[in-house]
Amino acid sequence: MTDIASAPPTVTLRELSGLPELALTPPLARAVWGETDTPEDPVLLHVLHRAGGLVAGALDAQGQLRAYLVGLPTREAGVQHSHRLGVHPQWRRQGLGERLKAFQRQWCVARGITRVTWTFDPLLLANAHxxxxxxxATVDTYLPDYYGEMAGINAGVPSDRFEAVWVLDGDRAQQGVRELWPAGEALHPLRDELPATVPDAVTVRVPADYSRLRREDLAHARAWRAASGPLFARLFAQGHRLVDVDLPGQRYLLRRSTAG
Structure with a gap:
């Protein structure tokens, strides 16, 4: 896990509070998700912060908000739901997303929260990585069209989502992911079917850049969504979890769940 102290000195990671600071989040949300995005109202975030939720941000030396995260309390004691994590397009590939998650982990552990959940697009390889x-985190839940019809950068395809589960005091979060990948070609959702007898370890191909595919070939992007969704749902129903991601190889590893 990247330590918060490794962040550049020109970026400060901390909780956001007060209406003036929280009012910085809507412009950033629109820069991240598009001008038609509907950001959270700063007053609502103010109430959320007061009620025990987390609103954290990365601010530059001029006090401009470059990334932010929103964590919601849940009905389950010791569980937080991470609703938003966005990094300004000009500040990506600098590790700000991971640093904010590290901040969230420390914040939660200090308050007795041991599990964080969130959703993400199943075909966004970099996010999965x-x-x-x-x-x-691991994934064993597929949520079809979870947010309904969306606008902005998510427009044009069903809003299917994975639900990630991050066990903060687990071995994976504390010691890193150590998975042994099986040999052989990954299943390609547009060409391959799951075998009648599914092995304990399955690898699945995903697009290299689904966001770009959505922009440049919407029909192909929709085909990926339509083919991959039932495949993932079937694997989850048979006890598999998404446990590792091969970024250069553009593939996921799903393994049948074991205890722990």
Whole structure:
């Protein structure tokens, strides 16, 4: 896990509080998810912060918000739901997303929260790499069209989502992901069917850049969604979890769950 102290000195990671600071989040949300995005109202975030939720941000030396995260309390004691994590397009590939998740982990552990959940697009390879490979979360739930019809950068395809589960005091989060990948070609959702007898370890191909595919070939992006969704849902129903991501190889590793 990247330590918060490794962040550049020109970026400060901390909780956001007060309406003036929270009012910085809507412009950033629109820069991240598009001008048609509907950001959270700063007053609502103010109430959320007061009620025990987490609103954290990365601010530059001029006090401009460059990334932010929103964590919601849940009905389950010791569980937080991470609703938003966005990094300004000009500040990506600098590790701010991972640093904010590290901040969230420390914040939660200090308050007795041991599990964090969130959703992400099943076909966004880079997001899966951060969530599963870098942070150590796992996925065993597929949520079809979870947010309904969306606008902005998510427009045009069903809003299917994976639900990630991050066990903060687990081995994966504390010691890193150590998975042995099986030999052989990964299943390609557009070409391959799951075998009648599914092995304990399955690898699945995903697009290299689904966001770009959505922009440049919407029909192909929809085909990926339609083919991959039932495949993932079937694997989860048979007890598999997404446990690792091969970023250069553009593939996921799903393994039948074991205890722990």
């Amino acid at each position: 951060l969530n599963v490979r870098r942070l150590g």
